[in-house]
Amino acid sequence: MNWLGFSAIANAWWLLLLVPLLVFYFLKLKRPRVEISSLVLWQSVVNDQRVNSPFQKFRRNILLWLQMAVLILLILAAMQPFVPGAAEQADYQPILIDCSASMGATDPVTGRTRLEVAKERVFDLIDNLNPDQQISLIAVHSSADRLTEFTGNRRILHDALAAVRVRDVRSQLEDAFRLTQALAKTAPVESAVLFSDGNIPDKVRFALPFLVNYQQLPAAGPNAGITAFNARLTSSQDWDVFLRVESSADVSGQIVLLQDGQQTGEQPFVLGSGESQQIAFRVTSEISTKLEARLTTGNTQFDSLAADNVAWLDLPPARPLRVYAAPQLDSFRRALTATPGVDLFPKPKQPEQRSVPYDLVISDESADEELIAAVHFLVGVTPKDTESLVEPSSALTKFLDWDRTTPLLRHMQLRDVEIADAVQPVGGVDVRDFEEAGYSVVATGSNGPLILRKRSSSRLTFHTLFHTSRSTLEFRVAFPVLVANLVQLVRQEAAVGDVAGVQTGVLPAVDLNAGATYEITGPDDTLQTVLADETGQLRGVTANQVGRYRISGGDSEQRSIAANLLSSAESTLTPVSSIEFDEQTVAPADEFLTTNRPVWSIVTFLAFGLLLVEWWFFQRPRTRHPSQASAPKSV
């Protein structure tokens, strides 16, 4: 068993100092002269065989032994011994610390958050850092921050770790591991340590080039939280407000809804472990209004996470959805006419208004791409920047695969749709070329991409690379579903009639004055200064804490956006059993990560103690010889 290691084994060469020590001992040249009455007795003592033996002489010299022991201990300390920990220790060790919202969950007994527990363990790792070992600290939240470079400087690591705070955001591991991978290019990284409570995505789209030691922290106390908060316009002024409450344990409580600071509703909830409950309120307002939902549990029930106990939702003024559908697209117009809450343009016998903003534009003319709208659905219009990638084709094609999770294509069956005259990629062009042009392929046919999506700064655009009139789509059930999905998507994008609570991380873009500078004051009074882009959109505002962010400046009236946690993964506090990477699965480590524990200080103290013993031994009061004990005077 390897019970002791040395960080500086080269210092063992100092053991050669024992040789001159012994030489000096045996060749002591200068001795103090002591005059005595007679050498008779001492001569007989020296002549004694026991003394004449070099071994006996060596054995009896406690001073030499003590000096050798002190020297050996000092050299041992210089070799920097350590007791090896259970885990293999790499020279370069990235440590990923989850500081997402769930890490702020407190233990009902100790009152400590799980981040504090994680920091305590990392502090222990830093304190027991080997001299040749370096650590890089990485904070994991909705993105990842490198807190320190690879360093062995304990002060820097301590300061960086002490500054880590819980962020009210969801965990996202990809960025953290990509950052670690980038670090691995600067230093030989063999493994990374991840400290997390397990409330993280169970699937990570990342191929691990190194080992991951996943240190799962102990579970916190019970928690109930609001995981969804949205509203839907049901009439000209009535909103149905929906909340979802989830719990990690048996808990009961109530949800109180406030409208512009005034309580408008209150509903109780009773949840079992891992259950969720949807709670609905009816709110009436023609103008914009601010909703706030507060969750409270019973008096005796512990709630370990506060960030998910409150949520905000800003309702816009109630109005119908403004949709422009090209007059020649009869099938779309018929479907939209039957959809409630939709104001369809251009209206019959009325002039076309091209400068008026719309919520949705559906057209098969590329010129209509210039219309102002939150969402464009362009039928049979090939994007100009991909025209070189495709070529006309007269062959029939079919849908092979489509993204069923994208809001546009949910609940649709496109398998039987036949398409004629769809464009097809030129030879050698594949999906990656479209992606490099900024488009994502949401539906693929037998000849290539069929539906493209592009999100630009201010709009969302869908391109079908075939005309619906040249396919059987308009005769399938999938078509009205497609239109309904489109309307629903637009309601969310334009925040008209269908409003969802804003999640923490990054605030949604806000239309303000172009080129103006704005100050954003967070709920914890932190201040951010952000410049609106040339289109007047203020984007990229970090929102790491739940609460209301107030935007001021730019000679415009003050606005505010509320950010909410609204994460089932963070609120339920249910740890994942393993993390599934692209090529391997990482399970939580079975044992505590224990590091090499340096013992050089103990060895040094031993050497110091030995020096004290040596001092005492040679300075101790001399004990009288037994022969003198009974008759001290008369010999």
Next chain:
Amino acid sequence: MTDVQARAQLTPLLSNETLARVERLRLRPNRRLTNRARGEHSVGTGGATIDFADYRDYVAGDDIRYVDWNIFARLQRPYLKLYAHEEELHVVIILDASSSMASEGKFERVRQLAAAFSTMALLGTEQVSLFATTGTGERPTTLQSCSGRSATRLVFEFLESVSPGGDSTIDTAIASALRVHRGRGIAIVLSDFLTTGDVSRSFNLLNSAGLELFALQLLGPNEIEPDLTGDVRLVDCETGRTLDVSSARDLLDLYHEHRLAQQTWLSSQCRRRNGRFESVSSDNTLESILFETLLRRGWVR
């Protein structure tokens, strides 16, 4: 001590109080090694003193003047009255005055003890002679046999004049003393006995010369309990020879063993010749040596 007190002292070697106590003591030999000359040591019956000693049967040729006629009248048998016989005792005091005795007040204590023993002997009407060693090949400093209270001044002056020095060993001093001394009695040898010579031969000479051996070893405190540590070079103050000793403190136990072994050997050598041996420390007071140690061990009475 003030000048007046100093002048009132009979000798600087002994205080008047100690001298007064010493005058009441007498040497106590084990054997009757006396001279035929009349003295004060009662050595047996048949003497001419007035002290009755014993009776014995009359045999032909006995002086009838010593027949106890009262006994004869009652028992009708002649018995002779015997009287105590007192003879003269010689006390030879041999002082080790070598350089080794100069340290730690050993020689001062030796002179005091010699003065005390001389006083006891002179007041007991013994013959006292003193011998002090000198350098090798030189004759010892000697005070020839003297007796009587009046000789105490001579003894004190002799002892006051003797100073330590030289490298003569105690065995050569004994041999030199026996070359000039005649007479039976007691030989008191005062030395540290830290000598390389064979003292057993000297003890034999003393015994064969009719001198009962009283050997008193005086050692300094540092000889009894050396204060040595580490590696030292020991220098003999008499010969100047050196001896390197490593980790002296560790050898102290062995030193004590050797010192005790030497004392045991000296004691056994003295006992084998009906003599006495005692070892004392020079930092003991004269009074404690005389009135406690030697009195308790039966050297004096």
